[in-house]
Amino acid sequence: MRIFADRLTEQLNKQLSRVYLIFGNEPLLLQESREAIQTVAKQQGFDERHRFAIDNSMDWNQVYDCTQALSLFSSRQIIELELPESGVNASIAKELLALSDHIHDDIMLIVVGTKLTKAQENAKWFKALSNQGHWVSCLTPDAQRLPQFVQARCRAIGLSPDAEATQMLAQWHEGNLFALTQSLEKLALQYPDGQLTLVRLEESLSRHNHFTPFHWIDALLAGKGNRAQRILRQLEAEGVEAVILLRSLQRELTLLLQMQQQLKQMPIGQVFDKYRIWQSKKSLYNAALTRVSHKQLHSLFALLTQAELYAKTQYEHSPWPLIHQLSVEFCLPSASIPYPA
Known part of the structure; x- marks a missing residue:
């Protein structure tokens, strides 16, 4: 069982x-x-x-x-x-x-x-x-389930966070549940009444979330622009190599283009089977294929190529502004992108 x-x-x-x-x-x-x-x-x-x-x-x-x-x-x-x-x-x-x-x-x-x-x-x-x-x-709670996980942990040690505090605890400790446990123990000692508010959190804790390029890619596929930018800012601050992100994104754009072509010949379930898309990832790819047009993918490839040139050869230009632009445009519906004539 x-x-x-x-x-x-x-x-x-x-x-x-x-x-x-x-x-x-x-x-x-x-x-x-x-x-x-x-x-x-x-x-x-x-x-x-x-x-x-x-x-x-x-x-x-x-x-x-x-x-x-x-x-x-x-x-x-x-x-x-x-x-x-x-x-x-x-x-x-x-x-x-x-x-x-x-x-x-x-x-x-x-x-x-x-x-x-x-x-x-x-x-x-x-x-x-x-x-x-x-x-x-013992799977890591995803971003959607993490606030419920935080609430359960708080209840277990007598803490009562309000809605904003719960959301902030989840955001600050995503991908680092050991740090979440330590933070809650600290808060329980610091606030014997157990009441947690946003002000109390900001006074007591620093951020402990640990994001990887995979978190960024998942946010892009899902079209969650704010989350993608938040993850990207932290990856940049931590000194993650821009080339690693660009390579990861290139694989996803190539895969989406290939799947778009196959969708003209077979249903989406068969396309997912052909490219061995994991069950847990199907909703993400379905969201991206529904949102992003063929024309938009080619536009994103052009931006990615320019960012790669900056990262590999034109060292006087930082690739990060272009990566942030890529992150924003990937999450927008294709009709929202002002393509050049």
Whole structure:
């Protein structure tokens, strides 16, 4: 059964499962989920913990030996397996499937890995293990869900932010949830009444958000002009190389042009399949294809070429004003662009 990390404590308070599959891309949620499970398990007699980092040289017999222990003779045991970042290959999948037959009441299995793919969700090993416990989703909240995440965190430690404070906390800590946790702990100590306002935040905190070029690209595809400019200003202030942004944008413009051509011959679902667009990205590309015209894409390419010349050869000119112009024009509907005659 799948549960989200913020509901894990609620599940643990009801019943401790034999198996927990902890997967996601958010380090804070991964760490907190592991610690929460271990704490409750220790309270219920799981006093021993064996941790294995899986790689091609791993001796799986050590894992199977742990499953032979019975509480009559020894402590109940936690077996924690950390999957490689490269994912689960056929050999590892075979061992995990076999391990699913060795789980019993005196053994708890915790498997930790990065963000799951659809293929992994449908794999036999994953289904066999998840049927015996819970899959804990530890994905980083996106910009839309982050304010709700902030509110939940505030409630948990007795803070009551108003709407503006919630939005500001989300904006300042996007992509850096460890910093969000530290900021909330600081605010709880500083303001015992728990009331958070915009003025109090500005007096107490500095910005901790961490943006990457991928955040910028996603904002451009979605047509969120203000967000794209805010991200771009921070990337510029942090000294991100202009060429990195231009290369990233070039790939997206090329892809959009190719998909526009294919849309003349096939429906959009087939186009997404052909170019292997992830499910989570389909709405972004759909928004861009709906908003940006063929003519606009060529205009954006011309601006991008000029910015690249500035970045690579004409060092007396900064490419950043053109990158900001690109960011603005990409987010506007094509009818709003004053093209030259």
